[in-house]
Amino acid sequence: MTLKSDPASVGTTLPPDGPGTHSRRLRMVVFVATFGGLLFGYDTGVINGALSPMKADLSLTPFTEGLVVSILIFGAAVGGAIVGKLADKYGRRRTILLLAVIFVVGTLGSAAAPTWQLLAAFRFVLGFAVGGASATVPVYLAEVSPAEKRGGMVTRNEFMIVTGQFAAFVINAIIYNAWGDFAGVWRFMLLVAVLPAFALLLGMLRMPESPRWLAEHGRDSDALAVLKQVRSAARAEAEMAEVRALAEEDREARTGDWSNLGVRWIRRLIVIGAGLGMLIQFTGINAIMYYGTQLLENSGFSNNAATIANTLNGLFSVLGITAGILLINKINRRAMLLGGFAAITVLHVLVGAAAVFMPDVAAKPYVVLTLVVAFVFVMQGTIGPLVWLLLSEIFPLKIRSFAMGMCVLVLWLSGAILTLVFPPFVAALGPGPVFFVFAGISVLGVLFTATMVPETRGRSLEEFENEFRVKYR
Template structure:
C-alpha cells in the first residue's frame, strides 16, 4: 500500500443509484446529526435563558460565568473520553450512551432547584456534548461512501449552528408566550429532550460503523452493514477499502508523547494548539452564549434582545454555509488572515459604537449590525477552517494523539472565555472587552503570517515530507 493508503487502490464501483441503500444512508445522516443539533441547542439555549435564570436562582457575574462555562469543561472531558469509549465499544453504542446522557442532563438542568445542581447537570450535559463532538463526525465518516464523505461530515457542522439558531428562535417564542413566569428558563432548557429522545430511538435502528466492525475482526457483520448502505457490487468491493482505512486508523494511534521530541512535530502541535486558542479568543462563544445580555447592554429591551439575537443564529448558519463553499477555493493562510482582519475590524466597530454613539433608538441596531457581521465573518472563515487545518497538518502516526490534545486545548480556551466574559464586561464594560478581542485578532494575523503553513493543494504526505525537511 502507498503512503497515502489510497493511491494504489482499484477504483470502486459507483455508490450512487436508486434503491433501499440510498434511503438507508440518508436516514443514517439525519439521525446521527441530531447529535450535532443537540450540541448546538445545548450550547446556545443558555443565551436566552440566562436572564430569567439569574433572577430565579440569584446568580452573580461569577456564578453566572461558572454555570455557563461548566458545560464547556464537561465537553472537554467528554471529547477526551468519548473517543476512547467509541474505539472500545463502537460508534453506534457510544452515540446511544450519549443520547441517554443528553436526556438525563437536560431533565436535570430543567428541574434543578439551585444553581449548584444546575451546574452539576450542565457538566453532565457538557460531557454528552463533548462526546458527540468527537463520535458523530467519526461515525458519519465511516458509514459514508468516500465520494460523499466530505458533504455528509459537513452536515454535522451545519447542524451544530442550526441547533444554536433553533435555540435562539425557541427562546424568543417561549419568552414572548410565558415570559412572565419566573421559571420560563426551564421551558427553554427542557425542549432539548425531544431531539435527545429522537436520537436515542433513531440510533437503536441504525447499524454500527463497518470500519469499526472490521477493526474487531467482524468482517461478516461489516459486509452486512455495507450491503445496507451501498449497492451490492460496491459493498463487496469496499471491504478492501474498509480494511485499508482500519489499518490507517491503527497507524494513526501509534503516536505518543515521545514523538514530541522531534522538533518539526513539536512545532506542528504547538501551531495546532495555538490555532484552537486563537479561534476561541475571537470571542465567538461570548456571542453564542451571552449575545442576549450583550444586546441588552447595547440598549435593547429584554424581550427585544432575545428576538434580535436570533439574527446571530441565522448569520452563524449562513456564515458556515458560505465558509464550506469557499474553503477549497481559497488558500488556507489567505482565508485565515482575511478572517482575522474582518473579525478585528468588527470588534473595533462594536467597541467604538458602544462608546461613541449617543443613546438613541438607533444605537442598539448599529451594534447589532456589527455583531452580526462579526458572527458571519467568524463562522465563514476561522470557524470551519481551523477544524480542517487540525485534520491536515499532523503526520499520520500522531494524528489522533495530536488532534485530541489540540481539541482539548481548544475546549479549555472556550471554557475560559465563557467563564471570564461576564466578570470582564462587569469590570470593564462592552467597549474595552471588545477592544481586547481586537488586539488578540491582530496577534492572530501576525501568528498566521509568520508561523502557520499552507496545506491547500498538497496531499497530506507531500505536506508532511516538505515540513519535516524544512524543520527537522
C-alpha cells in the same frame, strides 16, 4: 502476509460514487448523527434566555450565576478529553449511543433541579455529553463519508449546532411570552432538549459503525458491508483497499497514546489542531452566542429590544453556516480560513471603533448590531465549520479520537476561560476595547493559518496521512 501502504497505493483515484439507495442511506446516517450537534447547540444556547428567570427562581448570586453558565463548558472540556478514548476502544456508534443517554439524564436533571447546586451538577453532566459529541460526531461523519463529499457531510454537524442555538433563542422567546409569569419557566426551556436527545438515541440504534474503526479492529468483512451500505459496490471495494492498508500500518505503528507526541509529524498535527481550537474560541464567537443580549444592552438597546435583536445572531449564524456548506467543497480549506480570519479582523475593528468613537445617537446600537451580525455570519460561514472539519480530517486513524480529544479539550478550556472573563472584562473596559483584543487574536489566526495549516480538500483521509507523514517524518 502483512499489507503495506505506500504513496503509489494510497490515495489513488477511486471510482465515482454515483446516486442510488446507498446515497439515501448515507444521508440518513449523517442526519441522525448530527442530532448530537443539535443538542450541542441547544444546550449551549438555551442559557442565554433562561438565565434571567432562573436567577430569580433559584436566587442566584453573580458568582453562582457565572458558575451555572460556565460549568457546562468545563464539563465539555472533560468530555472532549475522555470520550475520544472510549470511541477508540468501543466504537463511534456505541459512544454516540452512550452520549445520547447522558444527554437525556442531564436534560431531565437540569430541568427538575430544586437548587442551583444540583442544577450546576446536571449542567456539568450535559457539558460532558456536549464535549463528547464535539469530539466523536465529526470523526464518525468523516469516516463514513466519501472524500469528495466529506466537507459538506462533516459541516452539516456545525449547521446543526448553530441551528440548535438559533432554536434555543426562538423557543426561549416563545415560552417566555406564553408562561413568563411562572417562576419555573426556565425549566420548560431546558426540558425541550430531551426530544432531540431521544431522537439521537433511537436513531443511532439503526445506524452502522464507522467502517474505518471496524477495519482498524480487524473486522474487514463488517467494514466492507458498511461501505456497501453507503457507497456503490465498485467504490466500496476500491475504498476498502485503502482503509485496510492504512489500518494495518497504524496497527503496526502502535500509535494512539501520549507516546505519539514524540513523533514529529504527529506532534505537528496536534499543535495545528489545538491552535485552531484555541483561535476559534478567542475570536469571540461564543461570547456573542452566550452573552449577546447583554452586549446589545451595553450598546444602547433596551432589555426587550436586546432580547429580540439577539435572535438575529442566531438567524445569521444559520445563514452563515448554510453559505459555508455550499462553498466548502468548492474552495480550498486554507483560502477559506485565511479569508475568514482577515474579514473578522476588519469587523472586530469596526465594532470596537463604533463602540468607542461613535457618539451616543439613536443609530449607534443598530450600527453595532449590524457589525456584530456580520461577524457572526462570516465566522460561521468560514472559520466555524472549517475548524471542526479540519480536526476530523488531519489525524491518522489510530490516533484520530485521541488527538481529537486533546484538541477539543484545549478548545473547550479556551471557551471556558473566555466565558468566565468576558463579563468582567466588558464591565472594566467596555465592549469596544474587548473587540480590539478579538481583532488582534484574529490577526494571529491569519499568521497561524498561513504558516501551519495544511490543505486537505480533495484528498482521502488515508492519502493526506501518507503525504503529511512523508513530509514531516
